[in-house]
Amino acid sequence: MTDTPLNMVEADRTLVMRLRAWWSGETATPAKRVQFDRPLTPWLFLLPQLAVVVIFFYWPSVQAVTSSFYLEDPFGFGATFVGMENYTDALNSSEYLGTAAFTAFFCVVVTALALGIGLLLAVKADKVIRGAESYKTLLISVYAIAPPVAGLIGMMFFDMHMGPLKDLAAWFGYDLKVGINYWDTATALIVIAVWKQIPYNFIFFLSGLQSVPVSVREAALIDARSGWRRFWDITLPLLAPTAFFLLVINITYTMFDTFPIIDVIVKDKPANNPMTLVYKVYLDGFKGNDIGGSSAQSVILMGVVALLTVLQFRFLERRVHYG
Amino acid sequence: MQKIKPFDHLILILGALFLCAPVVMALMSSTHTAVDVHSNGLSLLPGGNGIETYTKVLTHRGGFTGDVTGLLMLRNSLIMGLGFAVGKIVLSMMAAYALVYFRFRFATLLFWAIFATLLLPLEVRIMPSYQVMSELHLLNTYTGLIVPLLASATGTFFFRQFFRSVPDELLEAARIDGAGPVKFFIDVLVPLSKTMMAAIFIIMFIYGWNQYLWPLLMTTDESFYTLMRGIKSILQVWVGSQIPDYNEAFALAVLAMVPPVAVVVIFQRMFIKGLTESDK
Amino acid sequence: MAELTLKSVGKTYAGGVDAVTDVTIDIKDGEFIVLVGPSGCGKSTLLRMVAGLETVTRGDVQIGGRRVNDLDPAERDIAMVFQNYALYPHMSVRDNMAYGLKNRGESKAVIEERVAEAARMLELGQYLDRKPRALSGGQRQRVAMGRAIVRQPAAFLFDEPLSNLDAKLRVSMRMEIRKLQQRLGTTSLYVTHDQLEAMTLADRLVVLNGGRIEQIGAPLEVYRKPASTFVASFIGAPAMSLLDAHIEGGQLLLEGHALARLGNAAGPVTLGLRAEDLRIVDTGLPMRVDYIEELGAQRIIHGMVGDQALAVTDTHDTPLGPEVRVALDPARLHLFDAQTGRRMDKRVEQVSVPA
Ligand SMILES: Nc1ncnc2c1ncn2[C@@H]1O[C@H](COP(=O)(O)OP(=O)(O)O)[C@@H](O)[C@H]1O
Numbered sequence: 041m042t043d044t045p046l047n048m049v050e051a052d053r054t055l056v057m058r059l060r061a062w063w064s065g066e067t068a069t070p071a072k073r074v075q076f077d078r079p080l081t082p083w084l085f086l087l088p089q090l091a092v093v094v095i096f097f098y099w100p101s102v103q104a105v106t107s108s109f110y111l112e113d114p115f116g117f118g119a120t121f122v123g124m125e126n127y128t129d130a131l132n133s134s135e136y137l138g139t140a141a142f143t144a145f146f147c148v149v150v151t152a153l154a155l156g157i158g159l160l161l162a163v164k165a166d167k168v169i170r171g172a173e174s175y176k177t178l179l180i181s182v183y184a185i186a187p188p189v190a191g192l193i194g195m196m197f198f199d200m201h202m203g204p205l206k207d208l209a210a211w212f213g214y215d216l217k218v219g220i221n222y223w224d225t226a227t228a229l230i231v232i233a234v235w236k237q238i239p240y241n242f243i244f245f246l247s248g249l250q251s252v253p254v255s256v257r258e259a260a261l262i263d264a265r266s267g268w269r270r271f272w273d274i275t276l277p278l279l280a281p282t283a284f285f286l287l288v289i290n291i292t293y294t295m296f297d298t299f300p301i302i303d304v305i306v307k308d309k310p311a312n313n314p315m316t317l318v319y320k321v322y323l324d325g326f327k328g329n330d331i332g333g334s335s336a337q338s339v340i341l342m343g344v345v346a347l348l349t350v351l352q353f354r355f356l357e358r359r360v361h362y363g
Numbered sequence: 364m365q366k367i368k369p370f371d372h373l374i375l376i377l378g379a380l381f382l383c384a385p386v387v388m389a390l391m392s393s394t395h396t397a398v399d400v401h402s403n404g405l406s407l408l409p410g411g412n413g414i415e416t417y418t419k420v421l422t423h424r425g426g427f428t429g430d431v432t433g434l435l436m437l438r439n440s441l442i443m444g445l446g447f448a449v450g451k452i453v454l455s456m457m458a459a460y461a462l463v464y465f466r467f468r469f470a471t472l473l474f475w476a477i478f479a480t481l482l483l484p485l486e487v488r489i490m491p492s493y494q495v496m497s498e499l500h501l502l503n504t505y506t507g508l509i510v511p512l513l514a515s516a517t518g519t520f521f522f523r524q525f526f527r528s529v530p531d532e533l534l535e536a537a538r539i540d541g542a543g544p545v546k547f548f549i550d551v552l553v554p555l556s557k558t559m560m561a562a563i564f565i566i567m568f569i570y571g572w573n574q575y576l577w578p579l580l581m582t583t584d585e586s587f588y589t590l591m592r593g594i595k596s597i598l599q600v601w602v603g604s605q606i607p608d609y610n611e612a613f614a615l616a617v618l619a620m621v622p623p624v625a626v627v628v629i630f631q632r633m634f635i636k637g638l639t640e641s642d643k
Numbered sequence: 644m645a646e647l648t649l650k651s652v653g654k655t656y657a658g659g660v661d662a663v664t665d666v667t668i669d670i671k672d673g674e675f676i677v678l679v680g681p682s683g684c685g686k687s688t689l690l691r692m693v694a695g696l697e698t699v700t701r702g703d704v705q706i707g708g709r710r711v712n713d714l715d716p717a718e719r720d721i722a723m724v725f726q727n728y729a730l731y732p733h734m735s736v737r738d739n740m741a742y743g744l745k746n747r748g749e750s751k752a753v754i755e756e757r758v759a760e761a762a763r764m765l766e767l768g769q770y771l772d773r774k775p776r777a778l779s780g781g782q783r784q785r786v787a788m789g790r791a792i793v794r795q796p797a798a799f800l801f802d803e804p805l806s807n808l809d810a811k812l813r814v815s816m817r818m819e820i821r822k823l824q825q826r827l828g829t830t831s832l833y834v835t836h837d838q839l840e841a842m843t844l845a846d847r848l849v850v851l852n853g854g855r856i857e858q859i860g861a862p863l864e865v866y867r868k869p870a871s872t873f874v875a876s877f878i879g880a881p882a883m884s885l886l887d888a889h890i891e892g893g894q895l896l897l898e899g900h901a902l903a904r905l906g907n908a909a910g911p912v913t914l915g916l917r918a919e920d921l922r923i924v925d926t927g928l929p930m931r932v933d934y935i936e937e938l939g940a941q942r943i944i945h946g947m948v949g950d951q952a953l954a955v956t957d958t959h960d961t962p963l964g965p966e967v968r969v970a971l972d973p974a975r976l977h978l979f980d981a982q983t984g985r986r987m988d989k990r991v992e993q994v995s996v997p998a
Pocket residue numbers: 656657658660661662680681682683684685686687688689
């Protein structure tokens with residue numbers, strides 16, 4: 041903490057430099073000052089990982105891309121090249137677009153709720169002293185529950201016969217029909233997905249809050265009377281890196297990791313039920329045997345995920361810099 | 364200046380209730396009979412049918428082949444969780460070591476080849492992955508269940524970050540002491556990474572244990588069913604039955620969630636460290 | 644600007660640690676008070692009670708005659724400078740300084756004027772739009788000072804504000820702080836564990852030990868008449884040598900050598916000798932030379948009298964043998980009660996120079 045040289049300040053903050061750093065993820069300098077210089081050994085260490093990656097990642101990924109240009113005979117008698125047809129089919133189908141719209145809606149709602157509630161709980165857990173550890177344990181424990189288990193438990197809560205939430209809705213005069221009514225099912229999916237994701241956000245927000253230096257909080261205590269002001273002006277901006285990181289993670293979560301929840305709630309009965317794009321890939325591929333169409337959808341999704349991951353990846357490095 | 368704020372506690376209690384009540388009710392309801400659950404709804408208090416239900420779920424032979432029991436699924440889930448965690452740590456530590464500590468041709472290219480796997484989750488390439496597995500005759504094998512899931516660079520990324528934070532002087536000192544790459548890895552780096560390995564192990568164990576889609580596709584042979592797969596089949600049986608076996612479903616859910624939840628609660632500190640420092 | 648009063652203030656932490664016990668200090672308007680003591684003696688706790696960052700367990704804290712025990716920090720009209728500066732990392736230097744004023748509803752014009760004034764005083768003008776991470780340690784320190792100045796508070800509170808700077812910068816910042824405070828005339832309470840910093844800054848020193856006040860007084864007064872062995876060994880460098888001696892038949896005896904005739908009662912005493920009050924002479928108290936610290940302008944000779952350590956300042960650079968003779972000025976020797984360590988009055992009658 042002695043004097044840092046001043047010239048390192050704004051000099052390297054030009055847009056080009058920033059963009060390059062953004063994309064490269066790697067600095068030009070080697071990871072270590074001294075490295076081993078052996079031609080063969082590193083390959084031996086890398087071999088297992090490389091083998092797995094090539095066989096189980098690149099091979100299927102290439103297959104996904106190629107088969108997205110073919111129309112495969114459902115009975116397995118060869119395939120015909122159809123060019124972009126699978127893509128245009130998908131993008132022109134109202135069913136696909138409807139699913140895409142729901143996925144977007146689902147993402148926004150689940151992410152907003154899970155982030156909001158996670159942040160609220162983290163702020164409160166950070167504040168209290170008595171019982172802080174117990175609250176923390178209780179709020180975190182649900183993290184480890186698998187999405188299908190969450191789906192199963194959620195399904196019971198929304199069950200037609202004995203679900204307490206169904207009873208609750210009935211008490212308000214509403215007939216909740218999860219699995220039959222589109223928006224009722226959507227509600228159930230959202231509630232379960234949010235429930236499952238809150239602990240994750242809570243953990244990150246809490247550790248983000250706790251990494252705000254105590255003295256900075258105290259300085260704020262001297263500068264501002266209102267707790268709300270302090271939160272808004274000091275805490276929240278300092279949490280922004282965490283929040284942005286979580287935003288990407290939550291979107292990825294809603295798009296992909298909710299698959300089991302949807303599978304449990306919707307149970308292969310897509311008729312008039314909401315689902316996400318990933319679930320549709322699975323349904324069309326495995327249940328509908330439309331391999332080409334499913335692959336085309338996969339490739340479209342790949343684009344979306346690639347974008348998200350690049351964002352996340354870049355952000356990750358930045359989080360590390362913030363320390 | 365800390366003042367006790369009842370409002371803060373109220374919110375925390377509501378939050379804890381929202382998160383934990385469903386779990387408690389699942390646990391409690393699993394100790395009631397199916398008829399009881401059907402007519403009285405979910406329960407917050409234990410019932411008298413617990414031993415019976417769990418004995419049945421754990422030992423009753425079910426499924427189409429009449430071979431699959433809860434115990435078997437429990438064992439398979441354990442194999443899945445442990446195998447995945449161990450495999451992940453071994454593969455990714457080795458790969459990260461090569462990437463950080465060696466100067467060799469194509470290092471940058473390989474780095475990107477491995478890290479590109481972060482771009483596409485399994486769910487997106489599930490169809491072709493299945494086809495590859497069937498071509499390799501890996502359906503219904505533990506290898507098929509575990510190894511393909513290792514093709515993601517999260518662990519490698521984390522260990523790379525960690526190795527880069529290890530002081531340079533360590534390698535320099537080791538080289539002066541005459542340690543070669545293998546010796547340095549085993550004698551210095553592995554012991555140094557112990558806590559990190561433990562933290563990653565916890566997260567990866569949970570990840571492996573909780574896998575759903577992949578086992579669903581990889582296993583048609585019921586002797587390879589995991590608990591997650593079991594949940595899927597118990598739900599399939601429900602369709603059409605008069606009074607579904609709510610209690611058994613809950614018992615299965617409890618079996619499926621107890622080990623990972625226990626791991627998280629017991630190793631809370633280490634788990635949080637692993638999670639927040641490795642970023643998934 | 645205001646006086647600051649602590650009345651029998653005490654602090655017991657939740658775990659039962661008694662960090663501060665019965666501290667009473669009257670600080671006059673504009674006075675610069677330094678709390679000094681070893682690490683863990685309760686300095687920060689005391690300061691933070693004044694700031695309102697810790698609750699006051701016992702006693703009263705008054706700022707400008709107003710009891711502030713139950714006021715929020717923001718309501719106490721104080722400003723604080725933290726050891727690690729505690730700048731808001733996401734705000735520019737300007738916003739860091741302005742933030743507290745904004746929250747108090749000051750007008751834009753007033754804020755701007757005060758920030759500009761502080762920036763001018765601290766030579767921060769060209770950095771106003773930078774973020775703290777783009778500043779050097781010394782500059783951050785200035786910003787932290789600026790943030791305190793713009794508030795024009797009743798009192799400045801400093802918690803080891805220079806500890807994170809390198810030695811050279813620490814000395815120059817020390818001077819700046821002192822000059823600024825004299826110019827602004829703001830009552831200041833300053834915490835440090837560095838006795839030199841304390842001596843150079845303070846109007847009055849408060850020496851703390853184990854949560855209690857050992858002595859309050861002007862720096863020279865504390866230096867010349869330390870109230871206890873603790874203060875004696877803490878203030879001044881090299882530390883005062885403390886030796887077991889006793890008085891017998893009106894003679895002060897050290898290791899069998901009679902040093903002075905004293906009118907004090909017979910019995911064991913602790914004898915305190917400052918290195919600079921001793922001289923190397925031809926005849927006097929014999930001392931075995933252990934090692935010599937060369938400081939340039941002078942040297943400090945560390946040696947043993949019997950089996951007790953003694954340090955002597957010497958301005959010559961002639962080579963020394965294994966044994967030297969030391970002379971002392973009886974007016975400058977300090978006596979402390981051998982049991983309690985409290986200072987004793989001494990009644991000097993005459994020096995005796997042992998052969
Ligand atoms: N929040 C706290 N809880 C319990 N004990 C504390 C707390 N803060 C400080 N202490 C204890 O109070 C004593 C005085 O601490 P402090 O005022 O920080 O000392 P100093 O600033 O003089 O180094 C120490 O023994 C310290 O361990």
